[in-house]
Amino acid sequence: MAEVKLLGTWPSPFSYRVIWALKLKGIPYEYFEEDLSNKSPLLLQCNPVHKKIPVLIHGGKSICESIVILEYLEETWPQNPLMPDDPYERALARFWVKFVEEKGVAVWVKFFSSGEEKEKAMKDSLEMLKTIEEHALGKKKFFCGDKISLVDIAYGWMARWMEVIEELAGVKLFEPQKFPRLHAWMKDFKDEPMIKENLPGHDEMLVYFKNKH
Amino acid sequence: MAEVKLLGAWGSPFSRRVEMALKLKGVEYEYIEEDLADKSPLLLKCNPIHKKVPVLLHNGKTIAESLVILEYIDETWKTNPIFPEDPYDKAMARFWAKFLDDTCMPAIWKIMWSKENQREKAIEEAIQHLKTLENELKDKKFFGGETIGLVDIVANFIGFWLGAVQEASGMELVNKENFPVLCRWIDEYVNCSVVKQNLPPRDELIAFLQPRFSASSWKY
Numbered sequence: 001m002a003e004v005k006l007l008g009t010w011p012s013p014f015s016y017r018v019i020w021a022l023k024l025k026g027i028p029y030e031y032f033e034e035d036l037s038n039k040s041p042l043l044l045q046c047n048p049v050h051k052k053i054p055v056l057i058h059g060g061k062s063i064c065e066s067i068v069i070l071e072y073l074e075e076t077w078p079q080n081p082l083m084p085d086d087p088y089e090r091a092l093a094r095f096w097v098k099f100v101e102e103k104g105v106a107v108w109v110k111f112f113s114s115g116e117e118k119e120k121a122m123k124d125s126l127e128m129l130k131t132i133e134e135h136a137l138g139k140k141k142f143f144c145g146d147k148i149s150l151v152d153i154a155y156g157w158m159a160r161w162m163e164v165i166e167e168l169a170g171v172k173l174f175e176p177q178k179f180p181r182l183h184a185w186m187k188d189f190k191d192e193p194m195i196k197e198n199l200p201g202h203d204e205m206l207v208y209f210k211n212k213h
Numbered sequence: 214m215a216e217v218k219l220l221g222a223w224g225s226p227f228s229r230r231v232e233m234a235l236k237l238k239g240v241e242y243e244y245i246e247e248d249l250a251d252k253s254p255l256l257l258k259c260n261p262i263h264k265k266v267p268v269l270l271h272n273g274k275t276i277a278e279s280l281v282i283l284e285y286i287d288e289t290w291k292t293n294p295i296f297p298e299d300p301y302d303k304a305m306a307r308f309w310a311k312f313l314d315d316t317c318m319p320a321i322w323k324i325m326w327s328k329e330n331q332r333e334k335a336i337e338e339a340i341q342h343l344k345t346l347e348n349e350l351k352d353k354k355f356f357g358g359e360t361i362g363l364v365d366i367v368a369n370f371i372g373f374w375l376g377a378v379q380e381a382s383g384m385e386l387v388n389k390e391n392f393p394v395l396c397r398w399i400d401e402y403v404n405c406s407v408v409k410q411n412l413p414p415r416d417e418l419i420a421f422l423q424p425r426f427s428a429s430s431w432k433y
Contacts, residue, residue, distance in 0.1 A: 058301075063301070063305075063308070065308055065311055068307045068311065069304075071304065072301070072303070075300040076300045087285055087288040087289050090284070091276045091284065092276075094280075094284060095276070098281060135261075135262060
């Protein structure tokens with residue numbers, strides 16, 4: 001029996017965050033695909049508060065919330081570190097993670113709404129992209145330096161989900177020439193072997209989100 | 214010149230969290246009160262992205278976002294740890310801190326800003342979350358166990374501000390009858406010395422909050 005289990009769903013960027021971290025650290029795990037329209041007793045037992053995925057189960061104990069899981073993985077399996085050593089660098093990393101938690105996917109999915117809500121979502125998202133472009137990336141390959149970190153993983157949804165949402169919602173906010181650093185980052189992120197091998201298909205995603213919205 | 218500075222606001226629970234952590238660890242710091250209606254050049258320079266308090270300055274470097282600051286403080290000053298040492302317990306602390314900030318607090322604020330016909334639903338939601346929180350507390354003295362920890366610090370909004378909000382608005386969400394365990398925690402909490410020293414004066418806070426509830430849309 002695998003010591004580590006992950007409850008997730010294939011279209012979820014939050015689920016993928018944990019998969020990327022597990023793969024990057026070489027942690028063997030057993031994956032369980034959840035049907036969110038028919039949640040398993042295991043999911044309801046392991047995440048009674050939110051009843052959401054992802055949930056990590058390690059040695060019988062369950063941990064919920066993707067970023068909380070990532071920090072737990074980092075502390076429990078220190079190989080291939082995903083966080084800097086220096087407390088200030090770590091604080092910066094956590095700051096940018098929090099930024100995307102507040103301004104990221106949650107805002108982008110509002111593109112599926114209409115009228116004022118959509119307009120506001122588009123305005124907020126554009127501002128978010130500008131902030132990252134101007135303040136977060138700098139000259140580094142990834143958010144914290146030369147190697148992928150927890151921050152890159154947190155922003156990983158931009159590597160596939162952002163384009164799918166924009167395509168379906170008929171919105172074009174992210175233009176490579178307007179956001180060259182971000183564009184370069186997206187390419188570098190997707191080129192990383194562990195990420196490349198672990199991305200949901202573009203077409204499958206289109207079908208899934210189209211049916212959902 | 215102080216090595217550690219804190220830009221804060223007297224009435225902000227987020228600001229007070231950081232002060233509590235610094236005091237708990239015996240870290241000397243210079244406190245700078247910000248007027249949020251007229252933000253200082255220093256604040257705008259140190260937190261250009263959010264332009265909010267609290268901001269911690271340490272050796273010339275700036276850190277924003279109260280939870281990020283709390284993690285930084287715990288990693289930098291090792292006396293009286295705020296976070297548990299065990300990775301699983303730490304994960305649980307982070308989970309509950311997130312629950313407080315992302316689920317509990319917004320639900321409470323939602324009541325205040327909701328239209329009259331949506332208010333009952335908003336109240337139900339907030340009560341559900343507070344029950345979840347109370348369930349986590351069970352028979353522990355504090356969320357952190359025998360002594361206050363991260364979750365207790367982050368729950369300062371529930372521990373103190375909620376009471377002031379209730380008095381300012383005339384709405385009672387939490388009382389000894391419906392939340393006996395939470396109220397017991399609140400009593401322990403506000404009497405805890407490090408907490409007591411880091412609370413705004415109650416009357417001033419109520420006076421500050423009252424005008425927000427006397428707007429015509431609020432009737433309770």
